[in-house]
Amino acid sequence: MKAEIITIGDEILNGQIVDTNSAWIAQQLAPLHIRVLQITSIADTAEAISQALSEAETRADIVLVTGGLGPTKDDVTKTTVARYFDTTLVRDPKVLAHVESLFQRTGYKDMPEINKQQADVLANARVLFNDVGTAPGMSVERGGKYFAFLPGVPFEMKFLITNRVLPILRSREQETRVYNAYLLTVGLGESHLARQIADIEEAMPAHIKLAYLPKLGLVRLRFTAVGANLSQLTEETEQIVEQVKMRLAAYVVAQEDISFEETIVRLFAHAGQTLSTAESCTGGYISSLITGVSGASAVFQGAAVTYSNEAKVNLLHVAPHTLETEGAVSEQTVQEMAEGAKRIFHTDYAIATSGIAGPTGGTDTKPVGMVCIAVAGRFETLVKTYYFKNDRTINIERSAVAGLTMLYNLFKKEYMLDVE
Amino acid sequence: MKAEIITIGDEILNGQIVDTNSAWIAQQLAPLHIRVLQITSIADTAEAISQALSEAETRADIVLVTGGLGPTKDDVTKTTVARYFDTTLVRDPKVLAHVESLFQRTGYKDMPEINKQQADVLANARVLFNDVGTAPGMSVERGGKYFAFLPGVPFEMKFLITNRVLPILRSREQETRVYNAYLLTVGLGESHLARQIADIEEAMPAHIKLAYLPKLGLVRLRFTAVGANLSQLTEETEQIVEQVKMRLAAYVVAQEDISFEETIVRLFAHAGQTLSTAESCTGGYISSLITGVSGASAVFQGAAVTYSNEAKVNLLHVAPHTLETEGAVSEQTVQEMAEGAKRIFHTDYAIATSGIAGPTGGTDTKPVGMVCIAVAGRFETLVKTYYFKNDRTINIERSAVAGLTMLYNLFKKEYMLDVE
Numbered sequence: 001m002k003a004e005i006i007t008i009g010d011e012i013l014n015g016q017i018v019d020t021n022s023a024w025i026a027q028q029l030a031p032l033h034i035r036v037l038q039i040t041s042i043a044d045t046a047e048a049i050s051q052a053l054s055e056a057e058t059r060a061d062i063v064l065v066t067g068g069l070g071p072t073k074d075d076v077t078k079t080t081v082a083r084y085f086d087t088t089l090v091r092d093p094k095v096l097a098h099v100e101s102l103f104q105r106t107g108y109k110d111m112p113e114i115n116k117q118q119a120d121v122l123a124n125a126r127v128l129f130n131d132v133g134t135a136p137g138m139s140v141e142r143g144g145k146y147f148a149f150l151p152g153v154p155f156e157m158k159f160l161i162t163n164r165v166l167p168i169l170r171s172r173e174q175e176t177r178v179y180n181a182y183l184l185t186v187g188l189g190e191s192h193l194a195r196q197i198a199d200i201e202e203a204m205p206a207h208i209k210l211a212y213l214p215k216l217g218l219v220r221l222r223f224t225a226v227g228a229n230l231s232q233l234t235e236e237t238e239q240i241v242e243q244v245k246m247r248l249a250a251y252v253v254a255q256e257d258i259s260f261e262e263t264i265v266r267l268f269a270h271a272g273q274t275l276s277t278a279e280s281c282t283g284g285y286i287s288s289l290i291t292g293v294s295g296a297s298a299v300f301q302g303a304a305v306t307y308s309n310e311a312k313v314n315l316l317h318v319a320p321h322t323l324e325t326e327g328a329v330s331e332q333t334v335q336e337m338a339e340g341a342k343r344i345f346h347t348d349y350a351i352a353t354s355g356i357a358g359p360t361g362g363t364d365t366k367p368v369g370m371v372c373i374a375v376a377g378r379f380e381t382l383v384k385t386y387y388f389k390n391d392r393t394i395n396i397e398r399s400a401v402a403g404l405t406m407l408y409n410l411f412k413k414e415y416m417l418d419v420e
Numbered sequence: 421m422k423a424e425i426i427t428i429g430d431e432i433l434n435g436q437i438v439d440t441n442s443a444w445i446a447q448q449l450a451p452l453h454i455r456v457l458q459i460t461s462i463a464d465t466a467e468a469i470s471q472a473l474s475e476a477e478t479r480a481d482i483v484l485v486t487g488g489l490g491p492t493k494d495d496v497t498k499t500t501v502a503r504y505f506d507t508t509l510v511r512d513p514k515v516l517a518h519v520e521s522l523f524q525r526t527g528y529k530d531m532p533e534i535n536k537q538q539a540d541v542l543a544n545a546r547v548l549f550n551d552v553g554t555a556p557g558m559s560v561e562r563g564g565k566y567f568a569f570l571p572g573v574p575f576e577m578k579f580l581i582t583n584r585v586l587p588i589l590r591s592r593e594q595e596t597r598v599y600n601a602y603l604l605t606v607g608l609g610e611s612h613l614a615r616q617i618a619d620i621e622e623a624m625p626a627h628i629k630l631a632y633l634p635k636l637g638l639v640r641l642r643f644t645a646v647g648a649n650l651s652q653l654t655e656e657t658e659q660i661v662e663q664v665k666m667r668l669a670a671y672v673v674a675q676e677d678i679s680f681e682e683t684i685v686r687l688f689a690h691a692g693q694t695l696s697t698a699e700s701c702t703g704g705y706i707s708s709l710i711t712g713v714s715g716a717s718a719v720f721q722g723a724a725v726t727y728s729n730e731a732k733v734n735l736l737h738v739a740p741h742t743l744e745t746e747g748a749v750s751e752q753t754v755q756e757m758a759e760g761a762k763r764i765f766h767t768d769y770a771i772a773t774s775g776i777a778g779p780t781g782g783t784d785t786k787p788v789g790m791v792c793i794a795v796a797g798r799f800e801t802l803v804k805t806y807y808f809k810n811d812r813t814i815n816i817e818r819s820a821v822a823g824l825t826m827l828y829n830l831f832k833k834e835y836m837l838d839v840e
Contacts, residue, residue, distance in 0.1 A: 011633050013456040015446030026435030036433040039461040071611035115611050155814055283711025284704030287725045291703025294779055294812055303725035305707045311722040392714055
């Protein structure tokens, strides 16, 4: 099946925001074996909306539209879409009650008409109830084609795709079965991974496809098998996954579709180990990744974000002498920070970072992108210096992935000692 | 003038990469008052390419195409584009020499035909010489419309837009001018804002449009004016912005297109004030937002992420008695956390959070989504309890925005005292 995505709204067209919704949607459709033919971003005018819909309808089986819904702007979108499908708008009582209950939480009385209109839906649509916002989604089927209209706010869109749209699309696809398997790798680039498993990939049957999904220091491998018999697909795919996993043993960290930080939280929880961080250039980003995982509290004790030298001394007991002679961005400083965090949070492991995230603050000997990272474990402390060459945001993200990778490797090494 | 952007390549359609090129291009066009009408991502097939070109040509004055050029894939794009413009491909000797010199640097001899083809350009095109890569850009003019074809690799595309395309576009005659102005508001929803300024919006001339761009607790207002005379547009728009700003004075935090955290860093830097955080449920997220802003080090001293009770006592000196009688998620605890952070980091202000982010850990009296937030200022400490009702990620994000909003309001109040 072929899909198209249409995003409505000026904020993408004038470059104010980057359209991350479409890539996310495409990733969700891939496991259902639905291919995205075209992604179109348009202004919220009646002319642009109806033209984009009619062009997409001629090419695709599935048309997913995001944006253009919301109390101050859904007027144009909804009336244009109603006209496009030769239908009218009706007020949905269940949606209205939901919008009213959200409105009452704000403490205001007398909900204005503009909010009531949020409950207006196409008369011929299935309402995609939006638990996490006021703008309902809608889906329409016409001539065997499926259309969905969703708000553009990412978390509302994601909620509706996951809980309302994908179940419908899954039920449409009945003869064809799809099986997906995943391997998460760290520490080796896409092309190097591909080279290491070239022979396995070459020998794969045509109905099993391997996709490399890279993301700053991590590469996720997705195996997608398509056929008639699910148990056979599962067995065939898992055999290949097993081969790849053995070949890439040094780089594979998870065999599920979960994040690296979730992998670490699960591993640590399983082994009864605890973790803390001492962060300078990453500014709490590693801590926020870890604590974003449900269940992190069993593992994570806390973080000391020590942006100033004074805080490094007072909180983490870094020696003033070290800061004077080696500087804040140095291997000696991060070693003392990691060991300090281990002590003050009473944890088995600690990650410490100090670097120059940029865009300013670099010198000849310590350029922008230079980051020192230490991981203190139960038996030893690893220290390493990296030279990232990106902008501030990416340098921070790369530092986080590098710190988590060092942590993962030290944990695995020390855990093996226990097992032996 | 109206532009369209077409991006060619499967990696965007299958969600493997996010299209950041288009937003960057749109940002470069805005100062030239060129409005992007549509952004289209398509596969690298002859059919998709010629269809997208012909649709764009009917609507826009400028068509910028990225991607689909490169040694393994430029075949389809170039031959399709040549056919579209009724022309042929010719080998450009200057480009060929450049490609050969880059090839020789790799140490290989005998450049294969596939690389020589990189020097093939449309016979009727102006070559946009690519100093930083092997794929040349090309531009074609037809019927007063301007087309440019550029490689998709971001730094090559950026080089060519900046050094080859923008100079040409600048020299073309422009009739339509566009002026944008922004207001960032916090603390009031989209529909409530709209109601408060309904009369101003109603009275706005037709050529000035107002868009509401909401994002978890924040709403950005964008005013876009289109017309012939830029200085007149600027004056008209700024008058309206001033009216709206006065009406919404309690909610407006910035008059530029910047983030809330950047607003706060700038304000604090300007006033010479310092900040720290003490975070439980937000797990360092507030700290990572603040430190994501370049220049944060002038303002931000550090954060204590105290996930465990032990860390709350040891690092922030929260009284064990408070934790026993009131619990970790309580107004008394966050008040002591905020005041503790102020003391240990020696800052003028501190934000503290403690709550139940979910999905587990809730009780009848302290449900998932309950978050206590304190902001300690120079003269007083504000404390408030919120009940968010979303998933873990969103509860954390909402807590961060609520904490920053409390901080902003307390800062403003105390700053006023200084000024008086």
